[in-house]
Amino acid sequence: MSLLSPKTLASCRDLVWLSRHIAEGVMLGVQHSQRRGTGLAFHQYRGYQAGDSIRHIDWKLFARSDRYYVRETEQESRMHVCFVLDTSASLGQASFVESSLNKLHYAKCWIASLCWLLNAQGDSFSLLAINSQQTVHVPEGQGESHQRQIALQLQQLNACNHWPDQSQLAPLWQYFERPCQVILLSDFFEQENEISNFAAHLHAAGRPCLPLQLLIEAEQTFPFGGELKLLNPEANPNTPAALEVDAERQRQSYLDAFARAQSALKARFAAQECILQSDLIEQPVEKSLRQFIQRHGRLC
Amino acid sequence: MLWINAFFQSPQWLWLFAALAIPIAIHLLRRSNPQQIPFAALQWVQRYAQSRARQPVVDNKWLLLLRLLVVTLLALLLGQPLIKRNIYPQEAVVLVDPRIEAIDANAFIHRSLPQLAEADHKVLWLSPETTAVTSPPPQNIDLWKTLTLLSRRADLRRAYILLINNAFPASHRALRTSPHWQWHSLDKPATTKGPVLPRVAVMGKVPNWWAPVLEDWRGAMPELLVQTLEQEAALSAQETDWLVYAGPAPLPQTVMDFVADGGLLITDKSIQPPDHLDFVTVDQSYPVQAAPMGRGSWLRYGIDWHSAEFYQRAELPDYLWQQWSAQDWPLQHRNRGQWSGMNPMGIPVVDSAVGNRRAEQLQPWLIAALLMLLTLERLLALSRSPSRRAGETRHG
Numbered sequence: 001m002s003l004l005s006p007k008t009l010a011s012c013r014d015l016v017w018l019s020r021h022i023a024e025g026v027m028l029g030v031q032h033s034q035r036r037g038t039g040l041a042f043h044q045y046r047g048y049q050a051g052d053s054i055r056h057i058d059w060k061l062f063a064r065s066d067r068y069y070v071r072e073t074e075q076e077s078r079m080h081v082c083f084v085l086d087t088s089a090s091l092g093q094a095s096f097v098e099s100s101l102n103k104l105h106y107a108k109c110w111i112a113s114l115c116w117l118l119n120a121q122g123d124s125f126s127l128l129a130i131n132s133q134q135t136v137h138v139p140e141g142q143g144e145s146h147q148r149q150i151a152l153q154l155q156q157l158n159a160c161n162h163w164p165d166q167s168q169l170a171p172l173w174q175y176f177e178r179p180c181q182v183i184l185l186s187d188f189f190e191q192e193n194e195i196s197n198f199a200a201h202l203h204a205a206g207r208p209c210l211p212l213q214l215l216i217e218a219e220q221t222f223p224f225g226g227e228l229k230l231l232n233p234e235a236n237p238n239t240p241a242a243l244e245v246d247a248e249r250q251r252q253s254y255l256d257a258f259a260r261a262q263s264a265l266k267a268r269f270a271a272q273e274c275i276l277q278s279d280l281i282e283q284p285v286e287k288s289l290r291q292f293i294q295r296h297g298r299l300c
Numbered sequence: 301m302l303w304i305n306a307f308f309q310s311p312q313w314l315w316l317f318a319a320l321a322i323p324i325a326i327h328l329l330r331r332s333n334p335q336q337i338p339f340a341a342l343q344w345v346q347r348y349a350q351s352r353a354r355q356p357v358v359d360n361k362w363l364l365l366l367r368l369l370v371v372t373l374l375a376l377l378l379g380q381p382l383i384k385r386n387i388y389p390q391e392a393v394v395l396v397d398p399r400i401e402a403i404d405a406n407a408f409i410h411r412s413l414p415q416l417a418e419a420d421h422k423v424l425w426l427s428p429e430t431t432a433v434t435s436p437p438p439q440n441i442d443l444w445k446t447l448t449l450l451s452r453r454a455d456l457r458r459a460y461i462l463l464i465n466n467a468f469p470a471s472h473r474a475l476r477t478s479p480h481w482q483w484h485s486l487d488k489p490a491t492t493k494g495p496v497l498p499r500v501a502v503m504g505k506v507p508n509w510w511a512p513v514l515e516d517w518r519g520a521m522p523e524l525l526v527q528t529l530e531q532e533a534a535l536s537a538q539e540t541d542w543l544v545y546a547g548p549a550p551l552p553q554t555v556m557d558f559v560a561d562g563g564l565l566i567t568d569k570s571i572q573p574p575d576h577l578d579f580v581t582v583d584q585s586y587p588v589q590a591a592p593m594g595r596g597s598w599l600r601y602g603i604d605w606h607s608a609e610f611y612q613r614a615e616l617p618d619y620l621w622q623q624w625s626a627q628d629w630p631l632q633h634r635n636r637g638q639w640s641g642m643n644p645m646g647i648p649v650v651d652s653a654v655g656n657r658r659a660e661q662l663q664p665w666l667i668a669a670l671l672m673l674l675t676l677e678r679l680l681a682l683s684r685s686p687s688r689r690a691g692e693t694r695h696g
Contacts, residue, residue, distance in 0.1 A: 090340035189340055219341045226360075227334040232342040239343045244334060250346055257344035 019112030092159030504547030537561030560594025
C-alpha cells in the first residue's frame with residue numbers, strides 16, 4: 001500500500017473515509033481480534049443519531065417499533081485519550097510544496113486516523129479544539145459512531161485568532177478532571193511559552209501530555225530568495241503583521257534563531273519526560289502516526 | 301534579409317534608447333512591491349531598523365545591468381545606418397559636366413577644391429549613369445533631366461557639381477536639385493543680359509493716347525525703339541516685332557505678310573478681319589481678341605481706340621504692355637530665365653524624400669550577442685525569482 005502524497009491528502013475532503021484509509025494502512029498486518037466493533041455485554045438501546053453506523057441498528061426492534069434503535073454494549077475502556085488541537089491562525093500556514101495543504105488539515109487527518117486506531121482497540125477518546133475565540137469540545141466516547149462525530153466536528157474547524165490566554169483556559173480544566181492521556185497538536189509557535197506552560201500544567205496535574213509539533217519544510221529551511229514581504233497570520237504586539245526582508249541576507253540568522261527556539265522547546269518537554277515529536281506536513285500521515293505510536297508505546 | 305533591413309534598420313530606432321528607462325522602472329516598481337508570502341514563523345526573522353525599500357541599494361545589479369545591455373544592443377542593432385553615417389562620412393563626389401575636358405576638370409579640382417585633393421574622392425561624369433571621369437565623356441546629356449534624376453540619389457546628396465559656365469535657359473518644367481550640392485563653374489560668369497525688348501512700329505494715324513503711353517514706356521525702358529512707318533514696303537518681320545496699325549481698312553498685303561512671318565499686329569475694330577480667321581477672346585473684362593495668322597498673331601480690340609472708353613484707364617501703359625507682350629510668344633521665349641553654375645535654380649529635394657537608403661546587413665555577431673544576453677537574463681531572472689525559490693522544496 002503506497003503512502004498518501006501531500007496532494008492527495010490536501011484534495012480529499014471526506015475525513016471519515018480518509019482517516020479510515022490511513023488507519024487501515026497503519027494497521028496493516030495487525031491481528032483484528034474479537035474486539036472489532038461492539039462489546040459483549042448489552043448495555044442499553046438508544047435512538048439512532050447522525051454518525052451511527054447502520055450496522056448497529058437493531059432491525060428486529062425496528063420491525064416492532066418502526067423506529068431506529070442502536071444497540072449499545074458495555075465495553076471496558078482501558079484508556080481515555082483527549083486530543084487537544086490548537087486552532088490558532090498560525091495553524092492555517094500552507095505548505096509551499098502543496099499550497100492547498102495546511103497544518104490544520106494535516107492535524108485533522110492525523111487525529112481522525114488515530115481515533116480509528118483507538119476505536120479498533122476499544123479505547124475512548126475526546127476532542128478539544130481551542131483558540132482565543134472558539135472552543136469545540138466533543139466529550140469522551142467510544143465506538144465507530146463517536147469516531148464519526150469527531151470527524152464531523154473536525155471537518156468544521158477553521159484556523160483563526162490566537163492561543164487562548166489564562167482566563168480563557170481556566171474553564172477548560174473541567175474537561176481534564178477524569179484521568180486521561182492528552183495528545184497536544186500545535187505548531188508551538190509561542191510568545192511566552194504559553195503552550196508549553198499549558199502542557200506543564202497538565203503534566204503537574206497528572207495528565208501526561210504527548211506533544212506533536214506540526215511544521216512545514218520552509219520553516220526548517222527558509223528557501224526564499226530576493227526581496228519578500230512576509231505576512232504574519234498571528235500578529236501581536238511582539239511580532240509585526242508584515243516584515244520586508246532580504247531573504248538571502250536573513251536566512252542564516254533565521255535558521256539559527258529557529259534552531260535555538262526548537263532546542264529550547266524540546267528541552268522543556270524533555271524536562272517533563274515527554275518527547276516532542278516534530279513532523280513536517282509534507283510527510284505522509286501514516287509515517288508520522290507510526291512514529292508517534294512507536295515512540296509512545298503505552299498508547300496502542 | 302533585404303526586406304528586414306529595409307523595414308527595421310532605420311535611424312528612427314535610436315528612439316529605442318529611451319526604452320532603457322523600462323527595465324529601470326520595472327526594477328524600481330518591483331522593489332517597492334515585493335512578493336507577499338504568509339509565514340507563521342515570522343517571530344524568528346530578524347527585524348532591520350531601516351526598511352529596505354528606502355535604501356539606495358540596487359538589488360539584482362547583474363540582472364539590471366544585463367537588461368540595460370539587452371536594450372542598448374537592440375537599439376544599436378536597429379539604428380545602425382545613422383551610427384554608421386556618423387562614424388564613416390560619405391565619400392566626396394565631384395560631378396563634372398561632360399562638356400568639360402577631364403584634364404581641365406582635374407586641374408580645377410586641384411586648384412579650387414584642395415580639401416578634396418587631400419581626401420579620398422571620386423570624379424564622375426554628370427550623366428544618368430555617373431561613369432568615372434576616366435571613361436569617355438557621355439554625349440548629348442540633357443543637363444536638366446540628369447540633375448533632376450541625380451538629386452534623388454542618396455549617395456550624391458553632398459556632391460560637388462562642376463559646370464561649364466554657359467547660361468542654361470530655364471525650363472518650363474521644374475528643375476530639382478539637392479540642397480547640399482556645392483556648385484562650381486569652370487569659367488568666370490559672363491555679364492548678365494538685360495531683357496530683350498520688342499521693336500515697335502506704328503503705321504497710319506495713331507490715336508492721341510499713343511504719345512503719352514510711349515513716353516511712359518520709355519521712362520521704364522530707355523532702349524525701347526519705336527519707328528513710324530510711312531511706306532508699307534518698309535515693313536518686315538525681321539526688323540519689327542509689333543505693328544500698331546491705325547491705317548485704312550482693309551489691311552494691305554504687306555501687313556498680312558508681316559504677321560504671317562511672325563509679327564504681332566495690333567488694331568482696333570475699324571479693321572475687319574477675313575472670315576477664315578478664328579478669333580479668341582483674350583481678356584474677358586476688356587473687349588480684345590486674338591487670332592493666329594501664319595507664324596504671328598493679330599490682336600484686335602473690339603472697340604474704337606480713339607474713344608474715351610478705350611483710353612480712360614489708370615494703368616493704360618502697363619496694361620497695354622502686359623497684353624501685347626503676353627501675345628508675343630517669340631519675345632517671351634527670348635526673355636525666359638537663365639541659370640548657370642554661379643546662379644543655380646531649381647526646387648530642392650528634401651532629405652526625407654530621398655529613397656534608397658544605403659542598406660546595411662544586420663550584423664551576425666550583434667544578433668548572437670543579443671541572443672546570448674537574452675538567454676543569460678532569463679536564466680538569471682528565473683533563478684532569482686522568489687516564488688521559484690519558495691517552490692524548490694522537495695516533495696515527500
